[in-house]
Amino acid sequence: MPKYTNIALKKCLGLKKDESFLVVTDGKLFDIGKEFLEAAKRITKKTKLIKIQIPKVHGTEPSKEAANEMLNYDAEILITTKSLSHTNARINACKSGARIVTMPGITKEILERAIDIDYSKLMKVHERLGGIIDKGKRVKITTELETSLNFSIDGRKAFGRDSGLFTKKGSFGNLPTGEIFVAPVEGTANGVYAVDASFASIGKLKKPINVFVEDGNAVKIEGCKAKELEKMLDSVGKGARNIAEFGIGTNEKAKITGNILEDEKAIGTCHVALGNNIGFGGKVNVQLHLDGIIKNPTITVDNKKILDNGKFVF
Secondary structure: OOHHHHHHHHHHOOOOOOOEEEEEEEOOOHHHHHHHHHHHHOOOOEEEEEEEOOOOOOOOOOOHHHHHHHHHOOEEEEEOOOOOOOOHHHHHHHHOOOEEEEOOOOOHHHHHHHOOOOHHHHHHHHHHHHHHHHHOOEEEEEOOOOOEEEEEOOOOOOEOOOOOOOOOOOOEEEOOOOEEEEOOOOOOOEEEEEEOOEEOOOEEOOOOEEEEEEOOEEEEEEEOOHHHHHHHHHHHOHHHHEEEEEEEEOEOOOOOOOOHHHHOOEOOEEEEEEEOOHHHOOOOOOOOEEEEEEEOOEEEEOOEEEEEOOEEOO
């Protein structure tokens, strides 16, 4: 078995021989899902794999049958083309006690590159960065492009402190790991952000996408693939335009490939997501969550700089 399966199952999930384990996958990523199932069988006899349909957008709920199945296991890995991270199915499974790792759009190349990291070192970075976010009230993001976006995080807590170690009952996160993120207070974001690395459901960008924000919502989108993005948002409804997430990449081995799962973890980037944030302290629950990755940002929390042109300064 590849090294990354043991790291994910034993170190990150802490799977034990007396526990039950579920893989949720689809037709496109079935081979990787089967690889993790076979690795899990070497640890526990209580294993199962279920295959779901591939929806059009990230954040779409799986079938009721799949959602109900997810309520019955100690540990789960969701290896799907479109993300289940911000679905009610995942949230409810965690509430039932499941420890869950999601890997939307994962590839073997990403697994081989970005899973085998120093988790202890990463946890120290996350504790420091998470503490700054927890105490913060106002964030501002600027770049050499058009980005100038500010919003409140007053009363909101940082997520990501698990740092890839999801061994506590009900814990959840991505692998590869490597982000500290928070839900901005709804209705407080104003300005514009220029996404110049990649955008969920679109991929790596040759030219930036500019998202104009008023009172917490994306009111206008210009640039590369703008019409395609507008169509996705309109298909879901008003809540899809909510400024849902602000996150900072912290994984030293992650790089920009056009795959959001890895891109948002790359050091020297931040990301702003639209849509759903109910699962990490926000109030908006829609069937869509789209991250936009921004290169080399300068970020201040309460006027104290923590990133300067993509470099940590805290």
